[in-house]
Amino acid sequence: MLPTLALVGRPNVGKSTLFNKLTRRRDALVADVPGLTRDRRYGVARIDERTCNLIDTGGLFGDPSELQDALEQQAQLALDECDAVLFLVDGREGLCPGDEEIAQRLRRLDKPIILVVNKMDGARDDSAMAEFSRLGVADMAFVSAAHGRGMGSLAVLLAEHLPLAEDVPQPAADGAIRVAIIGRPNVGKSTLTNRLLGEERQVVFDAPGTTRDAIEIPFSRDGQAYVLIDTAGVRRKGRVEGVAEKFSVVHALQAMEHAHVVILVLDAHEGVVDQDLHILSYAAEAGCGVLVAVNKWDGLTPEQKDATRSALDRRLTFAPWIATQHISALHGTGVGHLLDAVMRVYRAGEFDVSPSELTRLLTQLAAAHPPPTVRGRAVKLRYAHKAGVHPPRIMIHGNQTKSVPASYKRYLEKGFREALDLMGNPVVIDLRSGENPYSEKRNELTKRQASRRRRMIQHRKRRAKR
Numbered sequence: 001m002l003p004t005l006a007l008v009g010r011p012n013v014g015k016s017t018l019f020n021k022l023t024r025r026r027d028a029l030v031a032d033v034p035g036l037t038r039d040r041r042y043g044v045a046r047i048d049e050r051t052c053n054l055i056d057t058g059g060l061f062g063d064p065s066e067l068q069d070a071l072e073q074q075a076q077l078a079l080d081e082c083d084a085v086l087f088l089v090d091g092r093e094g095l096c097p098g099d100e101e102i103a104q105r106l107r108r109l110d111k112p113i114i115l116v117v118n119k120m121d122g123a124r125d126d127s128a129m130a131e132f133s134r135l136g137v138a139d140m141a142f143v144s145a146a147h148g149r150g151m152g153s154l155a156v157l158l159a160e161h162l163p164l165a166e167d168v169p170q171p172a173a174d175g176a177i178r179v180a181i182i183g184r185p186n187v188g189k190s191t192l193t194n195r196l197l198g199e200e201r202q203v204v205f206d207a208p209g210t211t212r213d214a215i216e217i218p219f220s221r222d223g224q225a226y227v228l229i230d231t232a233g234v235r236r237k238g239r240v241e242g243v244a245e246k247f248s249v250v251h252a253l254q255a256m257e258h259a260h261v262v263i264l265v266l267d268a269h270e271g272v273v274d275q276d277l278h279i280l281s282y283a284a285e286a287g288c289g290v291l292v293a294v295n296k297w298d299g300l301t302p303e304q305k306d307a308t309r310s311a312l313d314r315r316l317t318f319a320p321w322i323a324t325q326h327i328s329a330l331h332g333t334g335v336g337h338l339l340d341a342v343m344r345v346y347r348a349g350e351f352d353v354s355p356s357e358l359t360r361l362l363t364q365l366a367a368a369h370p371p372p373t374v375r376g377r378a379v380k381l382r383y384a385h386k387a388g389v390h391p392p393r394i395m396i397h398g399n400q401t402k403s404v405p406a407s408y409k410r411y412l413e414k415g416f417r418e419a420l421d422l423m424g425n426p427v428v429i430d431l432r433s434g435e436n437p438y439s440e441k442r443n444e445l446t447k448r449q450a451s452r453r454r455r456m457i458q459h460r461k462r463r464a465k466r
Helices: 015-023 066-081 097-107 125-135 151-161 189-197 242-258 274-286 302-315 335-350 355-368 406-420 447-465
Strands: 004-009 041-047 050-056 084-090 113-118 140-142 177-183 215-221 224-230 261-267 289-295 323-326 380-388 393-399 428-433
Touching: 004 015, 004 066, 004 097, 015 041, 015 050, 015 084, 015 113, 041 151, 050 151, 084 097, 097 125, 113 125, 113 151, 125 140, 140 151, 177 189, 177 242, 177 274, 177 335, 189 215, 189 224, 189 261, 189 289, 189 335, 242 274, 261 274, 261 335, 274 289, 289 302, 289 335, 323 335, 355 380, 355 406, 393 406, 406 428
Parallel strands: 004 050, 004 084, 084 113, 113 140, 177 224, 177 261, 261 289, 289 323, 393 428
Antiparallel strands: 041 050, 215 224, 380 393
16 A cells, blocks of 8 residues: 555645646646635655655635535545645745644644645745744645745655655556546536445535536446546536636546546436536547436436436437436435446447458448449448447448448448447447549550540531531
Protein backbone atom coordinates (compact mmCIF):
# COMPACT_ATOMS: atom_id res chain seq x y z
CA MET A 1 0.00 0.00 0.00
CA LEU A 2 1.22 3.47 -0.86
CA PRO A 3 1.34 6.19 1.80
CA THR A 4 -1.61 8.57 1.62
CA LEU A 5 -1.71 12.35 1.93
CA ALA A 6 -4.89 14.38 2.45
CA LEU A 7 -5.29 17.99 1.32
CA VAL A 8 -7.47 19.97 3.75
CA GLY A 9 -8.19 23.62 4.38
CA ARG A 10 -10.80 26.33 4.09
CA PRO A 11 -12.67 26.87 0.82
CA ASN A 12 -10.79 28.53 -2.04
CA VAL A 13 -7.27 28.26 -0.61
CA GLY A 14 -5.96 26.33 -3.65
CA LYS A 15 -6.27 22.66 -2.67
CA SER A 16 -7.36 21.50 -6.14
CA THR A 17 -4.65 23.60 -7.80
CA LEU A 18 -2.01 21.96 -5.62
CA PHE A 19 -3.59 18.55 -6.29
CA ASN A 20 -3.18 19.08 -10.05
CA LYS A 21 0.38 20.31 -9.58
CA LEU A 22 1.47 17.32 -7.46
CA THR A 23 -0.27 14.71 -9.62
CA ARG A 24 0.95 16.44 -12.81
CA ARG A 25 -2.51 16.21 -14.28
CA ARG A 26 -5.51 18.49 -14.71
CA ASP A 27 -8.17 16.19 -13.30
CA ALA A 28 -9.47 18.45 -10.54
CA LEU A 29 -11.75 21.29 -11.56
CA VAL A 30 -10.16 24.65 -10.74
CA ALA A 31 -11.91 28.04 -10.76
CA ASP A 32 -12.01 31.14 -8.57
CA VAL A 33 -15.21 29.93 -6.89
CA PRO A 34 -15.37 28.95 -3.19
CA GLY A 35 -16.65 25.44 -2.47
CA LEU A 36 -16.08 24.10 -5.98
CA THR A 37 -14.67 20.74 -4.78
CA ARG A 38 -17.22 18.66 -2.95
CA ASP A 39 -16.36 14.99 -3.38
CA ARG A 40 -13.13 13.22 -2.50
CA ARG A 41 -10.81 12.91 -5.48
CA TYR A 42 -7.93 10.45 -5.45
CA GLY A 43 -4.73 10.69 -7.45
CA VAL A 44 -1.16 9.41 -7.52
CA ALA A 45 1.47 12.05 -6.76
CA ARG A 46 5.10 11.64 -7.79
CA ILE A 47 7.19 13.96 -5.66
CA ASP A 48 10.97 13.99 -5.90
CA GLU A 49 11.05 10.51 -7.50
CA ARG A 50 8.78 9.15 -4.77
CA THR A 51 5.16 8.04 -5.00
CA CYS A 52 2.12 8.44 -2.76
CA ASN A 53 -1.65 8.61 -2.90
CA LEU A 54 -3.18 12.08 -2.72
CA ILE A 55 -6.74 12.97 -1.67
CA ASP A 56 -8.35 16.27 -2.57
CA THR A 57 -11.21 17.31 -0.27
CA GLY A 58 -13.79 20.06 -0.03
CA GLY A 59 -13.36 23.16 2.08
CA LEU A 60 -13.82 22.91 5.84
CA PHE A 61 -15.78 25.42 7.91
CA GLY A 62 -17.50 27.09 4.97
CA ASP A 63 -21.00 28.55 5.02
CA PRO A 64 -23.08 26.62 7.59
CA SER A 65 -25.60 24.42 5.80
CA GLU A 66 -26.65 20.80 5.47
CA LEU A 67 -24.48 20.51 2.37
CA GLN A 68 -21.47 21.79 4.31
CA ASP A 69 -22.02 19.03 6.88
CA ALA A 70 -21.84 16.46 4.06
CA LEU A 71 -18.62 18.03 2.74
CA GLU A 72 -16.98 17.91 6.16
CA GLN A 73 -18.02 14.28 6.52
CA GLN A 74 -16.21 13.51 3.26
CA ALA A 75 -13.14 15.40 4.50
CA GLN A 76 -13.22 13.48 7.78
CA LEU A 77 -13.20 10.17 5.88
CA ALA A 78 -10.09 11.35 4.02
CA LEU A 79 -8.42 12.35 7.30
CA ASP A 80 -9.14 8.95 8.84
CA GLU A 81 -7.64 7.23 5.81
CA CYS A 82 -4.48 9.32 5.33
CA ASP A 83 -1.01 8.89 6.84
CA ALA A 84 -0.17 12.61 6.86
CA VAL A 85 -2.01 15.89 6.29
CA LEU A 86 -1.22 18.79 4.01
CA PHE A 87 -2.94 21.74 5.70
CA LEU A 88 -3.39 24.58 3.20
CA VAL A 89 -3.86 28.23 4.16
CA ASP A 90 -4.11 31.39 2.09
CA GLY A 91 -1.01 33.61 2.29
CA ARG A 92 -2.85 36.59 0.81
CA GLU A 93 -5.71 36.60 3.32
CA GLY A 94 -3.49 35.79 6.26
CA LEU A 95 -4.48 33.85 9.35
CA CYS A 96 -8.26 33.40 9.74
CA PRO A 97 -10.36 31.99 12.60
CA GLY A 98 -11.29 29.07 10.35
CA ASP A 99 -7.61 28.14 10.04
CA GLU A 100 -7.26 28.00 13.82
CA GLU A 101 -10.33 25.75 14.13
CA ILE A 102 -8.97 23.38 11.50
CA ALA A 103 -5.57 23.30 13.27
CA GLN A 104 -7.23 22.31 16.54
CA ARG A 105 -9.15 19.59 14.77
CA LEU A 106 -6.02 18.21 13.10
CA ARG A 107 -4.02 18.06 16.34
CA ARG A 108 -6.46 15.49 17.70
CA LEU A 109 -5.62 13.12 14.84
CA ASP A 110 -2.06 12.53 16.08
CA LYS A 111 -0.76 12.43 12.49
CA PRO A 112 2.07 14.36 10.84
CA ILE A 113 0.93 17.80 9.66
CA ILE A 114 2.63 19.98 7.07
CA LEU A 115 1.38 23.56 6.87
CA VAL A 116 1.38 24.75 3.26
CA VAL A 117 1.05 28.53 2.89
CA ASN A 118 -0.28 28.94 -0.65
CA LYS A 119 -0.56 31.99 -2.95
CA MET A 120 2.82 33.33 -1.88
CA ASP A 121 3.66 34.87 -5.25
CA GLY A 122 4.81 38.42 -4.47
CA ALA A 123 4.76 37.92 -0.66
CA ARG A 124 7.62 37.55 1.84
CA ASP A 125 8.16 34.21 3.57
CA ASP A 126 9.39 35.68 6.87
CA SER A 127 6.24 37.76 7.43
CA ALA A 128 3.99 34.80 6.62
CA MET A 129 6.02 32.60 8.96
CA ALA A 130 5.57 35.05 11.81
CA GLU A 131 1.82 35.18 11.25
CA PHE A 132 1.08 31.46 10.74
CA SER A 133 3.43 30.25 13.50
CA ARG A 134 0.49 30.84 15.87
CA LEU A 135 -1.04 27.62 14.52
CA GLY A 136 1.66 25.60 16.25
CA VAL A 137 2.73 23.57 13.22
CA ALA A 138 6.49 23.09 13.08
CA ASP A 139 6.84 22.22 9.39
CA MET A 140 5.82 24.97 6.98
CA ALA A 141 6.23 25.29 3.23
CA PHE A 142 5.62 28.49 1.29
CA VAL A 143 4.36 27.79 -2.22
CA SER A 144 2.44 29.19 -5.13
CA ALA A 145 0.59 26.19 -6.55
CA ALA A 146 -0.60 28.13 -9.59
CA HIS A 147 2.95 29.08 -10.63
CA GLY A 148 4.91 26.11 -9.23
CA ARG A 149 6.90 28.14 -6.71
CA GLY A 150 8.20 26.34 -3.60
CA MET A 151 7.54 22.77 -4.82
CA GLY A 152 11.13 21.78 -4.04
CA SER A 153 10.94 22.78 -0.35
CA LEU A 154 7.58 21.02 -0.05
CA ALA A 155 9.09 17.84 -1.50
CA VAL A 156 11.87 17.96 1.11
CA LEU A 157 9.34 18.18 3.95
CA LEU A 158 7.31 15.31 2.54
CA ALA A 159 10.42 13.13 2.23
CA GLU A 160 11.21 13.76 5.92
CA HIS A 161 7.77 12.88 7.23
CA LEU A 162 6.63 10.00 5.05
CA PRO A 163 8.40 6.79 4.08
CA LEU A 164 7.38 7.27 0.46
CA ALA A 165 8.03 4.12 -1.54
CA GLU A 166 10.17 4.45 -4.65
CA ASP A 167 9.16 2.87 -7.96
CA VAL A 168 6.03 1.25 -6.54
CA PRO A 169 4.13 -0.49 -9.33
CA GLN A 170 0.59 0.75 -9.68
CA PRO A 171 -2.27 -1.63 -10.43
CA ALA A 172 -2.88 -1.64 -14.15
CA ALA A 173 -6.19 -0.12 -15.17
CA ASP A 174 -5.94 -1.32 -18.78
CA GLY A 175 -8.39 -4.17 -18.20
CA ALA A 176 -10.88 -2.05 -16.24
CA ILE A 177 -14.28 -1.27 -17.71
CA ARG A 178 -14.85 2.48 -17.62
CA VAL A 179 -18.48 3.30 -16.80
CA ALA A 180 -19.69 6.91 -16.84
CA ILE A 181 -22.93 7.88 -15.09
CA ILE A 182 -24.50 10.86 -16.85
CA GLY A 183 -27.78 12.72 -16.86
CA ARG A 184 -29.52 15.95 -15.94
CA PRO A 185 -29.06 17.48 -12.47
CA ASN A 186 -30.84 15.87 -9.52
CA VAL A 187 -31.82 12.61 -11.22
CA GLY A 188 -29.88 10.44 -8.71
CA LYS A 189 -26.45 9.93 -10.32
CA SER A 190 -24.44 10.20 -7.08
CA THR A 191 -26.97 8.07 -5.20
CA LEU A 192 -26.57 5.38 -7.86
CA THR A 193 -22.78 5.66 -7.59
CA ASN A 194 -22.91 5.12 -3.82
CA ARG A 195 -25.30 2.20 -4.25
CA LEU A 196 -23.02 0.48 -6.77
CA LEU A 197 -19.98 1.02 -4.54
CA GLY A 198 -21.74 0.03 -1.35
CA GLU A 199 -20.51 3.09 0.57
CA GLU A 200 -21.16 6.81 0.95
CA ARG A 201 -18.43 7.73 -1.51
CA GLN A 202 -20.13 10.74 -3.15
CA VAL A 203 -21.89 13.70 -1.58
CA VAL A 204 -25.66 13.28 -1.96
CA PHE A 205 -27.94 16.24 -1.38
CA ASP A 206 -31.50 17.00 -2.43
CA ALA A 207 -30.55 19.96 -4.62
CA PRO A 208 -29.53 20.21 -8.27
CA GLY A 209 -25.83 20.69 -9.01
CA THR A 210 -24.40 18.99 -5.90
CA THR A 211 -21.76 17.17 -7.97
CA ARG A 212 -19.61 19.67 -9.85
CA ASP A 213 -16.85 17.55 -11.35
CA ALA A 214 -16.26 14.14 -12.92
CA ILE A 215 -14.93 11.83 -10.19
CA GLU A 216 -13.25 8.55 -11.19
CA ILE A 217 -13.62 5.73 -8.64
CA PRO A 218 -11.92 2.34 -9.23
CA PHE A 219 -13.60 -0.74 -7.74
CA SER A 220 -14.02 -4.43 -8.53
CA ARG A 221 -16.99 -6.77 -8.61
CA ASP A 222 -16.85 -10.55 -9.12
CA GLY A 223 -13.21 -10.38 -10.16
CA GLN A 224 -13.80 -7.68 -12.80
CA ALA A 225 -12.18 -4.25 -12.41
CA TYR A 226 -14.31 -1.16 -13.06
CA VAL A 227 -13.72 2.58 -13.07
CA LEU A 228 -16.93 4.36 -12.16
CA ILE A 229 -17.15 8.01 -13.27
CA ASP A 230 -19.72 10.16 -11.49
CA THR A 231 -20.32 13.31 -13.54
CA ALA A 232 -22.00 16.64 -12.97
CA GLY A 233 -25.51 17.19 -14.28
CA VAL A 234 -25.70 18.51 -17.82
CA ARG A 235 -28.29 21.27 -18.21
CA ARG A 236 -29.43 23.02 -21.33
CA LYS A 237 -26.84 25.33 -22.84
CA GLY A 238 -28.96 28.42 -22.15
CA ARG A 239 -29.17 27.59 -18.44
CA VAL A 240 -25.47 26.98 -17.82
CA GLU A 241 -24.22 29.73 -15.52
CA GLY A 242 -20.66 30.67 -14.65
CA VAL A 243 -17.28 29.34 -15.67
CA ALA A 244 -17.35 26.56 -13.09
CA GLU A 245 -20.50 24.97 -14.50
CA LYS A 246 -19.19 25.29 -18.05
CA PHE A 247 -16.08 23.35 -17.11
CA SER A 248 -18.25 20.80 -15.26
CA VAL A 249 -20.19 20.16 -18.47
CA VAL A 250 -16.93 19.88 -20.43
CA HIS A 251 -15.61 17.28 -17.98
CA ALA A 252 -18.88 15.34 -18.26
CA LEU A 253 -18.61 15.28 -22.05
CA GLN A 254 -14.97 14.20 -21.82
CA ALA A 255 -15.99 11.38 -19.48
CA MET A 256 -18.32 10.07 -22.20
CA GLU A 257 -15.48 10.06 -24.72
CA HIS A 258 -13.22 8.03 -22.40
CA ALA A 259 -15.88 5.57 -21.19
CA HIS A 260 -16.64 2.13 -22.56
CA VAL A 261 -20.25 2.21 -21.35
CA VAL A 262 -22.45 5.15 -20.37
CA ILE A 263 -25.39 4.86 -17.97
CA LEU A 264 -27.90 7.58 -18.74
CA VAL A 265 -29.99 8.15 -15.59
CA LEU A 266 -33.55 9.38 -16.11
CA ASP A 267 -36.12 10.53 -13.57
CA ALA A 268 -39.16 8.27 -13.81
CA HIS A 269 -41.42 11.02 -12.46
CA GLU A 270 -40.42 13.42 -15.25
CA GLY A 271 -40.04 10.90 -18.07
CA VAL A 272 -37.85 11.53 -21.10
CA VAL A 273 -37.38 15.25 -21.71
CA ASP A 274 -35.59 16.94 -24.60
CA GLN A 275 -32.38 17.43 -22.61
CA ASP A 276 -32.19 13.68 -21.97
CA LEU A 277 -32.28 13.11 -25.72
CA HIS A 278 -29.52 15.69 -26.23
CA ILE A 279 -27.31 13.93 -23.68
CA LEU A 280 -28.10 10.61 -25.33
CA SER A 281 -27.00 11.99 -28.69
CA TYR A 282 -23.71 13.17 -27.10
CA ALA A 283 -23.07 9.65 -25.82
CA ALA A 284 -23.88 8.07 -29.18
CA GLU A 285 -21.56 10.49 -30.98
CA ALA A 286 -18.80 9.68 -28.48
CA GLY A 287 -19.08 6.06 -29.62
CA CYS A 288 -19.57 4.41 -26.23
CA GLY A 289 -22.13 1.79 -25.30
CA VAL A 290 -25.32 3.22 -23.82
CA LEU A 291 -27.61 1.89 -21.10
CA VAL A 292 -30.65 3.85 -19.89
CA ALA A 293 -31.46 3.58 -16.16
CA VAL A 294 -34.92 4.87 -15.25
CA ASN A 295 -34.49 5.92 -11.60
CA LYS A 296 -37.08 6.42 -8.85
CA TRP A 297 -39.20 3.67 -10.42
CA ASP A 298 -40.59 2.39 -7.09
CA GLY A 299 -42.32 5.70 -6.45
CA LEU A 300 -44.75 5.29 -9.38
CA THR A 301 -48.21 3.81 -9.38
CA PRO A 302 -49.00 0.98 -11.84
CA GLU A 303 -50.81 3.46 -14.11
CA GLN A 304 -47.83 5.84 -14.05
CA LYS A 305 -45.45 2.98 -14.84
CA ASP A 306 -47.48 2.03 -17.93
CA ALA A 307 -47.55 5.64 -19.09
CA THR A 308 -43.79 6.00 -18.53
CA ARG A 309 -43.07 2.82 -20.50
CA SER A 310 -45.17 4.07 -23.41
CA ALA A 311 -43.43 7.45 -23.34
CA LEU A 312 -40.00 5.77 -23.30
CA ASP A 313 -40.87 3.58 -26.29
CA ARG A 314 -42.18 6.59 -28.18
CA ARG A 315 -39.29 8.97 -27.45
CA LEU A 316 -36.57 6.36 -28.03
CA THR A 317 -37.84 5.05 -31.35
CA PHE A 318 -34.82 6.63 -33.10
CA ALA A 319 -32.49 4.39 -31.05
CA PRO A 320 -34.20 1.01 -30.50
CA TRP A 321 -30.81 -0.59 -29.85
CA ILE A 322 -30.53 1.02 -26.39
CA ALA A 323 -31.42 -1.23 -23.45
CA THR A 324 -33.49 0.12 -20.54
CA GLN A 325 -33.36 -0.80 -16.83
CA HIS A 326 -35.88 0.28 -14.18
CA ILE A 327 -34.17 0.95 -10.85
CA SER A 328 -34.40 2.73 -7.52
CA ALA A 329 -30.95 3.96 -6.55
CA LEU A 330 -32.16 5.03 -3.09
CA HIS A 331 -33.59 1.63 -2.11
CA GLY A 332 -31.43 -0.58 -4.36
CA THR A 333 -34.26 -2.03 -6.45
CA GLY A 334 -32.89 -3.32 -9.77
CA VAL A 335 -29.38 -1.95 -9.14
CA GLY A 336 -27.98 -5.46 -8.69
CA HIS A 337 -28.70 -6.29 -12.35
CA LEU A 338 -27.27 -3.01 -13.65
CA LEU A 339 -23.64 -4.16 -13.77
CA ASP A 340 -24.72 -7.37 -15.51
CA ALA A 341 -26.31 -5.24 -18.23
CA VAL A 342 -23.15 -3.10 -18.38
CA MET A 343 -21.07 -6.24 -18.88
CA ARG A 344 -23.32 -7.39 -21.75
CA VAL A 345 -23.01 -4.04 -23.48
CA TYR A 346 -19.24 -4.02 -22.95
CA ARG A 347 -18.77 -7.52 -24.36
CA ALA A 348 -20.85 -6.63 -27.39
CA GLY A 349 -18.62 -3.60 -27.91
CA GLU A 350 -15.52 -5.83 -27.94
CA PHE A 351 -16.75 -7.02 -31.36
CA ASP A 352 -14.73 -10.20 -31.91
CA VAL A 353 -15.92 -11.14 -35.42
CA SER A 354 -13.91 -12.58 -38.31
CA PRO A 355 -13.76 -10.90 -41.76
CA SER A 356 -15.30 -13.97 -43.41
CA GLU A 357 -18.40 -13.76 -41.21
CA LEU A 358 -18.77 -10.02 -41.83
CA THR A 359 -18.41 -10.52 -45.59
CA ARG A 360 -21.03 -13.28 -45.52
CA LEU A 361 -23.46 -11.02 -43.63
CA LEU A 362 -22.73 -8.18 -46.06
CA THR A 363 -23.57 -10.46 -49.01
CA GLN A 364 -26.85 -11.50 -47.40
CA LEU A 365 -27.84 -7.92 -46.60
CA ALA A 366 -26.99 -6.70 -50.12
CA ALA A 367 -28.93 -9.60 -51.67
CA ALA A 368 -32.00 -8.90 -49.53
CA HIS A 369 -31.92 -5.19 -50.28
CA PRO A 370 -29.46 -4.16 -53.03
CA PRO A 371 -27.89 -0.70 -52.84
CA PRO A 372 -29.34 1.91 -55.22
CA THR A 373 -27.71 2.49 -58.59
CA VAL A 374 -25.62 5.59 -59.29
CA ARG A 375 -26.03 7.15 -62.76
CA GLY A 376 -27.19 3.83 -64.10
CA ARG A 377 -24.29 1.88 -62.60
CA ALA A 378 -24.75 -0.61 -59.77
CA VAL A 379 -22.92 -0.10 -56.46
CA LYS A 380 -20.99 -3.24 -55.59
CA LEU A 381 -20.07 -3.95 -51.95
CA ARG A 382 -17.40 -6.63 -52.14
CA TYR A 383 -16.12 -7.49 -48.66
CA ALA A 384 -16.11 -6.27 -45.04
CA HIS A 385 -13.77 -6.52 -42.04
CA LYS A 386 -13.49 -5.21 -38.48
CA ALA A 387 -11.95 -1.74 -38.21
CA GLY A 388 -12.28 -1.01 -34.48
CA VAL A 389 -13.99 -1.69 -31.16
CA HIS A 390 -15.93 0.46 -28.70
CA PRO A 391 -17.83 1.28 -30.81
CA PRO A 392 -17.93 -1.63 -33.28
CA ARG A 393 -16.57 -0.27 -36.54
CA ILE A 394 -16.97 -2.11 -39.86
CA MET A 395 -15.00 -1.26 -42.97
CA ILE A 396 -16.75 -2.13 -46.24
CA HIS A 397 -14.87 -2.11 -49.55
CA GLY A 398 -16.51 -1.74 -52.94
CA ASN A 399 -16.95 0.62 -55.87
CA GLN A 400 -18.80 3.97 -55.91
CA THR A 401 -19.23 3.76 -52.14
CA LYS A 402 -19.11 7.56 -51.81
CA SER A 403 -22.50 7.68 -53.51
CA VAL A 404 -24.19 5.29 -51.07
CA PRO A 405 -27.00 7.25 -49.33
CA ALA A 406 -27.21 7.61 -45.56
CA SER A 407 -30.45 5.61 -45.46
CA TYR A 408 -28.67 2.56 -46.88
CA LYS A 409 -25.87 2.94 -44.31
CA ARG A 410 -28.50 2.90 -41.54
CA TYR A 411 -29.93 -0.26 -43.10
CA LEU A 412 -26.50 -1.89 -42.92
CA GLU A 413 -25.98 -0.73 -39.33
CA LYS A 414 -29.28 -2.23 -38.25
CA GLY A 415 -28.61 -5.47 -40.12
CA PHE A 416 -25.17 -6.00 -38.61
CA ARG A 417 -26.38 -5.05 -35.12
CA GLU A 418 -29.24 -7.54 -35.16
CA ALA A 419 -27.22 -10.34 -36.75
CA LEU A 420 -24.25 -9.98 -34.37
CA ASP A 421 -26.28 -9.06 -31.23
CA LEU A 422 -24.56 -5.70 -30.74
CA MET A 423 -27.37 -4.25 -28.64
CA GLY A 424 -26.44 -1.19 -26.61
CA ASN A 425 -23.68 -0.11 -29.00
CA PRO A 426 -23.72 2.28 -31.94
CA VAL A 427 -22.38 0.60 -35.08
CA VAL A 428 -20.13 2.68 -37.33
CA ILE A 429 -20.02 1.82 -41.04
CA ASP A 430 -17.00 3.06 -43.02
CA LEU A 431 -17.23 2.74 -46.81
CA ARG A 432 -14.13 2.72 -48.97
CA SER A 433 -13.69 2.55 -52.73
CA GLY A 434 -10.72 1.11 -54.56
CA GLU A 435 -8.65 3.63 -56.47
CA ASN A 436 -8.58 3.50 -60.27
CA PRO A 437 -4.91 3.05 -61.25
CA TYR A 438 -5.54 4.68 -64.66
CA SER A 439 -7.43 7.76 -63.37
CA GLU A 440 -4.43 10.07 -63.85
CA LYS A 441 -3.18 8.47 -67.08
CA ARG A 442 -4.36 9.79 -70.45
CA ASN A 443 -4.11 7.71 -73.59
CA GLU A 444 -2.01 9.62 -76.14
CA LEU A 445 -3.55 9.54 -79.66
CA THR A 446 -1.45 8.66 -82.67
CA LYS A 447 -1.35 10.99 -85.69
CA ARG A 448 -3.77 8.75 -87.58
CA GLN A 449 -6.21 8.68 -84.62
CA ALA A 450 -6.00 12.46 -84.18
CA SER A 451 -6.66 13.03 -87.91
CA ARG A 452 -9.65 10.70 -87.82
CA ARG A 453 -11.00 12.50 -84.75
CA ARG A 454 -10.83 15.87 -86.54
CA ARG A 455 -12.68 14.44 -89.56
CA MET A 456 -15.41 13.05 -87.33
CA ILE A 457 -15.88 16.39 -85.58
CA GLN A 458 -16.15 18.24 -88.91
CA HIS A 459 -18.61 15.66 -90.22
CA ARG A 460 -20.88 16.11 -87.19
CA LYS A 461 -20.80 19.89 -87.55
CA ARG A 462 -21.84 19.68 -91.24
CA ARG A 463 -24.72 17.36 -90.37
CA ALA A 464 -25.81 19.68 -87.60
CA LYS A 465 -26.03 22.62 -90.06
CA ARG A 466 -28.27 20.63 -92.43
